[in-house]
Amino acid sequence: MDETLSKKRAVRKQKKKTPMTWSLIKSQQQLIWMSVPLMLYIILFAYVPVWGWTMAFQDYKPARSFSEQTWVGFKHFKFLFTDDSFLRVLRNTLGMSIINLILGFTTAIILALLLNEIKKVLWKRTVQTISYLPHFLSWIIVTGIVATSLASDGIVNDILMRLHIIDEPILWLSEGKYFWGVVGASHVWKEVGWNTIIYLAAMASIDPALYEASEIDGANRYQKMRHITIPGIKATIVILLIMSVGHILEAGFEVQYLLGNGLIVDWSETIDIFVLKYGLAQGNYSLATAGGIFKTVVSVTMLFIANWTAKRLGEERLI
Amino acid sequence: MGVMSKSLLRLGTILLLSLSVILAGCGGGDAKSNGNKKPEQTATGNSDGKVEPFEISIFIGEAGQQPTPDNKVYKKIKDELGATMNFEFLAGDIDQKLGVMIAGSDYPDMMTGNTKLTAAGAYIPLEDLIEEHAPNLKKHYEEYWNMMKDPNDGHIYILPNYGVFNGKLNSSWYAGPAFWIQKAVLEEFGYPQVKTLDEYFDLIAKYKEKYPTIDGSPTIGFEILNYDWRNWGLLNAPQHLIGHPNDGGVVVKDGVAELFADKDYAKQYYKKLNEINSLGLLDKEAFVQNYDQYMAKLSNGTVLGMFDQHWNFQTAEDSLTTQGKLERTYVGLPLVYDENIRDHYRDRAPLNLNNGFGISVNAKDPVRILKLLDTLITEDWQKILSWGFEGEDYIVNEEGRFMKTQEQRDNFTDGTWKLANKADTFFKFAPKIEGSFSDGNATDAAAQPEEYKAGFKEYDRKFLEAYGYDSYVDFFSEPPENAVSYPAWTIDLVEGSEAKVVNTKLNDLSTKYLPRAILAKPSDFEAVWNEYTSEIGKVNVKAYEDRINEQIKWRIDNWSK
Numbered sequence: 001m002d003e004t005l006s007k008k009r010a011v012r013k014q015k016k017k018t019p020m021t022w023s024l025i026k027s028q029q030q031l032i033w034m035s036v037p038l039m040l041y042i043i044l045f046a047y048v049p050v051w052g053w054t055m056a057f058q059d060y061k062p063a064r065s066f067s068e069q070t071w072v073g074f075k076h077f078k079f080l081f082t083d084d085s086f087l088r089v090l091r092n093t094l095g096m097s098i099i100n101l102i103l104g105f106t107t108a109i110i111l112a113l114l115l116n117e118i119k120k121v122l123w124k125r126t127v128q129t130i131s132y133l134p135h136f137l138s139w140i141i142v143t144g145i146v147a148t149s150l151a152s153d154g155i156v157n158d159i160l161m162r163l164h165i166i167d168e169p170i171l172w173l174s175e176g177k178y179f180w181g182v183v184g185a186s187h188v189w190k191e192v193g194w195n196t197i198i199y200l201a202a203m204a205s206i207d208p209a210l211y212e213a214s215e216i217d218g219a220n221r222y223q224k225m226r227h228i229t230i231p232g233i234k235a236t237i238v239i240l241l242i243m244s245v246g247h248i249l250e251a252g253f254e255v256q257y258l259l260g261n262g263l264i265v266d267w268s269e270t271i272d273i274f275v276l277k278y279g280l281a282q283g284n285y286s287l288a289t290a291g292g293i294f295k296t297v298v299s300v301t302m303l304f305i306a307n308w309t310a311k312r313l314g315e316e317r318l319i
Numbered sequence: 320m321g322v323m324s325k326s327l328l329r330l331g332t333i334l335l336l337s338l339s340v341i342l343a344g345c346g347g348g349d350a351k352s353n354g355n356k357k358p359e360q361t362a363t364g365n366s367d368g369k370v371e372p373f374e375i376s377i378f379i380g381e382a383g384q385q386p387t388p389d390n391k392v393y394k395k396i397k398d399e400l401g402a403t404m405n406f407e408f409l410a411g412d413i414d415q416k417l418g419v420m421i422a423g424s425d426y427p428d429m430m431t432g433n434t435k436l437t438a439a440g441a442y443i444p445l446e447d448l449i450e451e452h453a454p455n456l457k458k459h460y461e462e463y464w465n466m467m468k469d470p471n472d473g474h475i476y477i478l479p480n481y482g483v484f485n486g487k488l489n490s491s492w493y494a495g496p497a498f499w500i501q502k503a504v505l506e507e508f509g510y511p512q513v514k515t516l517d518e519y520f521d522l523i524a525k526y527k528e529k530y531p532t533i534d535g536s537p538t539i540g541f542e543i544l545n546y547d548w549r550n551w552g553l554l555n556a557p558q559h560l561i562g563h564p565n566d567g568g569v570v571v572k573d574g575v576a577e578l579f580a581d582k583d584y585a586k587q588y589y590k591k592l593n594e595i596n597s598l599g600l601l602d603k604e605a606f607v608q609n610y611d612q613y614m615a616k617l618s619n620g621t622v623l624g625m626f627d628q629h630w631n632f633q634t635a636e637d638s639l640t641t642q643g644k645l646e647r648t649y650v651g652l653p654l655v656y657d658e659n660i661r662d663h664y665r666d667r668a669p670l671n672l673n674n675g676f677g678i679s680v681n682a683k684d685p686v687r688i689l690k691l692l693d694t695l696i697t698e699d700w701q702k703i704l705s706w707g708f709e710g711e712d713y714i715v716n717e718e719g720r721f722m723k724t725q726e727q728r729d730n731f732t733d734g735t736w737k738l739a740n741k742a743d744t745f746f747k748f749a750p751k752i753e754g755s756f757s758d759g760n761a762t763d764a765a766a767q768p769e770e771y772k773a774g775f776k777e778y779d780r781k782f783l784e785a786y787g788y789d790s791y792v793d794f795f796s797e798p799p800e801n802a803v804s805y806p807a808w809t810i811d812l813v814e815g816s817e818a819k820v821v822n823t824k825l826n827d828l829s830t831k832y833l834p835r836a837i838l839a840k841p842s843d844f845e846a847v848w849n850e851y852t853s854e855i856g857k858v859n860v861k862a863y864e865d866r867i868n869e870q871i872k873w874r875i876d877n878w879s880k
Contacts (some may be wrong), residue, residue, distance in 0.1 A: 059815070062421040085827075144611065151612060152604055175609040262545055262830035263606050263838075272709040277823055280414045283435050283814030285422075 010077050056289040076290040085274065092180075092271045098253040099184040101244055107188050108195035109237065113225055115196065116203050128200075131193030139190075139254035146186050147173070147259060173195040173259060176267035183255050198240070235316040242310060242318045246303035249295045271295065340855055349807055370401035375688055376427035377676075378420075383408040383744055384734075392703060394741035402691050406744055415851040426679035428688060431748050432477040434673060435467060435809045438508055442677035443685055444474035452686050455692035459750060460481060465479070466670050468876050469705040470811065470870060475676045478692065480747065482670035484754040485762075491771040491790040493546035493629055496555060496565055496666050497651030500624045505650060510785040516560060516588070516654050520595050523623045527600060533621045533647075540600030542625040543592075544613045545830060551629060556626045557585040559653070562660040564798075567808025568825065569867055574875060576807055576867045578860050580829055581852040587656065592837045593844045620647030637732065653795045665795035668753070672809050676748050696750050698757060704746045712740070721760045722770050731764065810867055817859060818866035824858045 019025065025032065055075055058069040080086055111131065118124040134142065149155045152169035160166045172178050210228050219227065253272035260268030271291060279288030303318075310317040354524045385406060386393055397403050407427060409416055414435070420426060421439040430436060449457050458480070460467060463483055498519055504526045504757050505511065513519050523540045530538055545553040558570050561584050569576040577583050595601055602622070604612070616622050617635035620642075625632075629651060629820075639647045653662030661792070676692070679684045692701060706713045706721055723731070730736045737743055752762050761767040771790065775783075788794065812819040832851035839847050 047368075063424060063441070144609075147609055147612065151608070171604060171607050174604075220678050258609070261607055262834045265827070265831050276412075276414070277827075278820065280418055281436060282823065285418065 002243050017260050041241075047275040048302045051154035053289060053293055055187065055286050056293050057246050058286055060286040060289070062283075063073075071266050072286075076284075076287045077294070079278075079287060080290055080294065083278075086319055088266060089269050089271050089274045092256075092267060093249055093251045093272075095251075096183050096233065096256070096270065097248050099180055100187045100251065101248070103184045103188050104191060104195060104244075105237070105241065107192045109120065109199055112203065112233075113229060114227060115200060117221065117225070128193060128196070132197065133193070134190045135194035137190065139252075140258060142186060142190050143255055143258040146182065150182065153177045155233055162214060173261060179259075182259065183252070187252075189238040198236060202233040202236040238310055238315045239318060242306045246299045246301050321879060331475045343367070349511060357731045370399065372397070372403065373684070374403045374405060375429055375691075376405045376407065378407050378427045378430040379409065379744060379748070380413055380417075380431040380433055381409050384738060386742065387739040387743060387873045389739065390742065391708070391740050393745075395703065396742070400691055400694060404745060424681070426681045428679060428682040429676050430675055430679055432479075432673050432675050435814060436677070437471075437476050437811075438814045442476035443680055443681055443682070444476065445478070445678065445689070446475045446684060448689050449475070449528060453689050455693045455696045455784070456689070456750060459696050459752070460663070463670050466874075467672070468877070470873050470877075471813075477672065478675045478750045479670050479672060480675040481752060481753065482668050482751060483750070483752070484668075485752050485756075490766060490792055491745065491768060492765045493651055493665060493795065495651075495666070496551065496559060496626070496628045496663060497795075498624060498626050498654045499649040499651055500557075501620075501622075501630075501647055502650055502778075503646040503660040504623055506646060506782070506785075510782075513652050514655065514658050516591060516656060518651065519654055520591070520600065522599060524595075524600055526623060536619060536621045536622045539602045539616060540624065541592075542602050542613065542616065542622045543605045544608070544610065544625070544627065544631075545606055545834065546609050546613070548611055550830055552625065552627050553833055554580070557588045558580070559662070559664055560584065560588055560656050560660075560679070562663050563657050564663045564666045564801075565808065566806050568822070569807050569864065571802065571804065571807050571871065574802075574804065574871055576864055578825070578855075578864060580825060582856045586848055589696075589833060589836050589848070590844060593839060593841055596837055597841050601837070602812065606838070618642075620644045624649075640776075645776055651789060651794060662796050663798070665792065665798045666805070667798050667801050667804050669801055669809070673811070674748065675684040675750065692750060696752070698752070701752050701762065702756065704742055704749070705751070706764060709743065719758060719760075720769060720793065721764070721767060722773065723764060728764075728774055792832075803878050807867055807871065812863075812866055819861050821863040825855065825860070825863070828854050828858070 054066075056116040057071060057073060059072050059075075060069055115124055115128060118127070150172040151157070152171060156172070157166070161169065170178075172182060206228065208234075211224055214224055214228060249271060251270050251272075253270065253276070256268045256270050257273055257276075260273075271294075275288050275291035278284065279286075279291060307317050333530060372597070385408075392402060402418050405427075413433075417433060417435045420433065421441065424441075426436075426441050430441065436442060449460075460478070460483060464475075465477060467477070469476055498516075500513070500519065500522070504522055505513070507526055507529070508522060511518075511522070513522065520541070527540045543552050544550075554568070555565060558564075558579055559568065561570070563570050566576070568578060568580065570579045570582075592601065602608075602616070608616075614632065614635045616815045617625075618638040620639055632649075636648050639645070651664070655662050672770070678688055682688060695704070702709075707727075709715060711726055712722050714727075716722050730740070755761050761770075764770055768789070772780075783789065783791070786793075795825040812822055828851065832847065832854065836844055836847040836851060
């Protein structure tokens with residue numbers, strides 16, 4: 001399926017570019033007019049705010065005009081990068097982000113594959129609905145549930161004790177080594193059903209004739225999954241992967257902030273929390289902006305790298 | 320051509336529509352503020368001699384609930400003074416919310432006090448306006464006038480809500496910090512006098528041994544809450560143990576402040592905690608739990624003791640009372656290291672400078688708002704705001720004293736009832752008379768001695784009789800006169816300053832290392848403690864102490880009479 005796509009693309013590339021002429025513009029003027037509001041929207045909400053980045057190079061004081069601000073160059077970036085905790089915070093952000101990325105992808109794809117095999121519609125819908133409902137809960141509720149289930153008399157310890165896997169309750173939130181896992185697992189619980197939807201949609205668009213043909217060839221369930229379903233959703237997977245790579249420094253904020261405590265702070269603090277503590281909470285908006293710029297630069301770089309890699313591998317890509 | 324122009328027209332319409340959507344989105348702020356002011360403008364028209372209605376938008380810097388639309392106190396204010404108050408409560412993080420408000424200079428008419436807003440120039444200076452338009456407020460704050468001035472520029476921006484006292488000071492409920500212990504523990508051992516930390520933990524250990532479970536759940540000896548900003552349970556105890564009042568992160572001696580986190584008397588306390596942890600008295604989950612879990616444990620009645628501020632766990636105690644577990648409610652004990660130290664937990668409430676209302680620069684008619692506050696500070700209104708309506712919410716007995724029936728008392732602890740019948744949101748932050756009214760009645764039902772006693776349950780009456788006390792406040796020594804600069808914790812460290820960064824760092828270090836030190840094997844305690852103090856050594860503590868000392872000096876110079 002993706003072969004035909006890339007073939008089409010190749011054909012398109014070979015076509016000579018139509019030169020931009022007045023007649024062409026005139027004939028497509030409706031399209032151009034229609035895009036104007038969108039352009040305005042994007043300029044207004046995506047480019048104008050970039051102006052605020054100047055804050056990162058000032059000692060920004062609110063409620064003063066631009067000319068009244070003092071310029072300090074890279075002072076805030078220096079503070080950010082030289083602070084002892086920054087490396088630790090960066091490591092935590094990347095660590096949790098990668099765990100979320102990998103877990104999020106694999107679990108969503110596996111669940112989608114399994115759901116796709118269910119033939120009873122009612123049952124399938126029920127499972128799907130139950131699995132995506134937690135998506136609508138806010139993190140503050142989810143962390144409340146997580147904290148309660150992980151308490152020493154919570155359900156997790158209760159089950160493990162009854163199964164005689166452990167002898168006494170484990171304090172899950174008191175040891176740094178468990179924390180990333182806890183965050184990853186909570187993400188999976190909350191988002192797996194929601195992430196599945198797009199894969200199920202992609203699977204629905206696979207030509208049933210392919211399955212029929214493979215059945216005639218004697219393919220079993222697993223072979224059909226492996227050779228038809230997975231390749232069928234490959235393009236979707238790659239696009240989503242590229243998009244998520246762009247968010248690699250967004251490990252989240254609420255979970256770590258709400259579940260973290262003094263004992264595990266070395267493992268739980270992320271860039272966002274650091275920026276909140278030393279930027280926003282101090283009224284130091286410049287530092288917060290510097291943190292934001294750093295994240296954006298990394299994200300854009302990662303996005304391009306991923307996109308370029310996908311192109312090299314001959315896969316579908318975003319840009 | 321005709322077709323062409325038609326489609327052009329259609330396109331143009333779409334374009335216009337979409338543009339207007341965008342522009343409407345942009346202009347939202349203005350439209351809203353116009354909307355807020357409108358009623359005032361139209362109201363100017365009907366001048367039939369009655370009070371002109373006007374609306375005040377008020378931002379409350381904490382979460383809360385809207386009063387019911389027919390709330391009887393707000394209704395009276397509206398009928399007699401014309402003011403309708405529209406509250407906006409904080410939802411989410413205060414720093415984030417303030418950041419947004421400041422960035423857009425989008426302020427309502429009144430806002431609760433916050434140093435961030437002061438730094439952003441969001442409040443108008445009030446001193447001249449008060450002199451001119453608000454004689455009652457001027458009289459109310461007379462004694463405290465200099466204290467209310469912002470140390471950075473000498474203007475008055477905030478009208479403090481607590482700390483201004485009139486007449487005799489009645490106090491029967493203690494809201495502050497203490498080592499709390501379940502009444503059952505004291506009862507069990509024949510109502511002993513507990514003065515020192517060692518005696519306290521001995522009692523807890525003995526009781527826990529005798530009753531390993533309470534109502535089926537394991538007994539928790541000592542509890543510590545160290546969650547988010549509620550971390551004083553872990554951090555503040557050492558200063559009290561050496562007989563010092565609550566100054567936040569520093570101990571002030573003879574006008575000089577020093578950080579106490581790394582001092583020997585702090586170490587002594589944490590070493591003791593380490594010891595009781597190895598004895599199994601400390602809750603295993605102490606440093607893992609959040610506030611809700613902490614409150615749940617206290618409400619269960621299984622926690623024998625903790626260090627905390629009374630107002631912080633009040634709701635848990637209310638729940639114990641509702642469950643009828645009176646013996647599981649708590650007594651505050653002013654513990655010290657040894658008996659020669661005089662305890663200084665209870666203090667004379669200082670003026671709280673970071674709390675109360677300020678009027679914003681966007682307020683259209685600050686004079687009118689100020690005049691409203693001026694009227695509301697008069698005794699008649701204060702009685703309504705605090706006690707309620709005579710006959711409905713309280714009764715006046717033959718001696719002219721205010722009392723309540725049991726039903727009226729119950730109403731005052733009923734949240735739903737309060738939303739319809741009390742102006743608590745406003746009153747909490749408004750300037751208020753504390754102490755007693757000119758007729759001798761206490762300004763607050765909880766502070767009216769006979770009313771307080773009449774509200775006692777049988778259990779408490781017996782309990783206090785055993786000690787020979789009138790109220791639970793008597794467990795504490797009488798507070799001495801406050802030092803001029805007290806308390807140091809209200810000092811503004813200035814947004815974005817080195818001192819503030821250091822304060823955050825110190826806070827981070829304590830929440831990180833103290834739990835480790837306490838949970839360490841007793842043989843490892845020294846090592847963790849040394850790591851902690853050496854980390855503190857790396858931080859610019861001096862910048863922090865300097866800022867506080869500079870402000871203490873400023874207070875001594877400007878506040879002394």
